[in-house]
Amino acid sequence: MKFCHQCAGSLVLRIPEGDDKPRHCCTECDSIYYLNPKNVVGTLPFYGKKVLLCKRAIQPRMGKWTLPAGFMENGESSLNGAIRETTEEAGASVLVRSDSLYTLFNLPSINQVYMFFRAELANLDFAAGVESDEVALFSEQEIPWQEIAFPVVKSTLEHYFEDLRKQQFPVRMFDVHHEEDRKITTHLISESNPG
C-alpha cells in the first residue's frame, strides 16, 4: 500500500499512538490502515467413501489436486462462501448438515485462516469450473497423495479417511508454520470431543 484511500496522500509505516505495531498511516489526513488475515473457505465434498478433488488450472500449484476453496467475500458467511467456491470450481451441489465444520488452520506466516466443511454431494452432476482442469471422485487408495496442492488439504484428507473408518468427525484446529528452510509444520491445537 502506497497511497491513502481517503485523500490519495502518501502512506508511511509507523506505530500510531497507543498501538504497538507499525501501521500504514496517511501523512495528509488521520487515516490508518490495518492489514488483517484473510479467510480461505472450502468444502470436503464426499459421495459414499469417495472425495471430490479439483485439478488446479491456475497458479499457484497449477496441475496439482485440491479441495474446492477460495477467499471469503465480504457480506457472506464462511459456510456460504465454501458452498459458493464448490459451485464455482467444481460445478457441484452439496448438502450440508449441522455438524459440517471440520478443520480450521491458522497460517500466521502467510496471514491466512483456512476453514473446511464436510459436504455431501447432492448428485453426480459436477464439472470443472474456470479455475479447474478436471474434477473427479477419489477413494482413499486412488487419491494422488504426492500431487496434493497444499498441506492443509493433505492434512484434511488424511484425517477424513481416518475418521471415516471410526465414523466420528471431530472438529480440529491446527497451527501451520512455514519454517525458514521452507519446511511446513502442522500442529494440532484443539480437537472437539467426538459426539
Ligand SMILES: [Zn+2]
Ligand atoms: Zn489520507
